[in-house]
Amino acid sequence: MTTYSPQFVLNFATGSASFSLSPEASLQLREALQTILERLKLNSGNTQRQPQPPVEFCHRAExxxxxxxxxxxxxxxxxxxxxxxxxxxxxxxxxxxVELSRLREDLSHYLEAL
Known part of the structure; x- marks a missing residue:
């Protein structure tokens, strides 16, 4: 009996890629995307922009x-x-x-499928 494991589908302007992403890694990615969103909101509409550090997420699987x-x-x-x-x-x-909003939406769909 084969168990079903959903694939994470990453959509971008000219296509898509699908791959396995563990539940733990997907939650860590969601945290990183939330950090990006929070840092963007700090300067959104603000004339006195405060420099924010970049956000990096790295995940290595086999x-x-x-x-x-x-x-x-x-x-x-x-x-x-x-x-x-x-x-x-x-x-x-x-x-x-990839548009941040698109990546967040793709990740939400994936997390719902888990």
């Missing part, structure tokens, strides 16, 4: 390395923000910008 990076200082608002997502395996490296 065959996959996932990295998410965002510099909240370059985006005027949470709605405009994008993150750099890099997926690495032994055979492939994919780096692309």
């Amino acid at each position: 065959d996959l390395h996932l990295e998410v990076f965002c510099n909240p200082n370059i985006w005027p608002s949470p709605h405009a923000a994008k993150v750099l997502v890099t997926l690495k395996t032994q055979l492939l490296r994919l780096s692309t910008e």
Whole structure:
């Protein structure tokens, strides 16, 4: 009997990628995305912007390395923000910008499926 394990589907402007992501890693990713959102909100609409440190998330599984990076200082608002997502395996490296809101939505769908 095979057990079903949902795949995390990451959608980006020109396609998508799906891969296994543990429940623990998905919760850590959600925390990192929440940190990005909070740092973006600190400066949103504020004329006296306070520099915020960038946010990085790295997850290594047996065959996959996932990295998410965002510099909240370059985006005027949470709605405009994008993150750099890099997926690495032994055979492939994919780096692309993904809208923060899109990534948060994809992650919410995945967490609901767990």
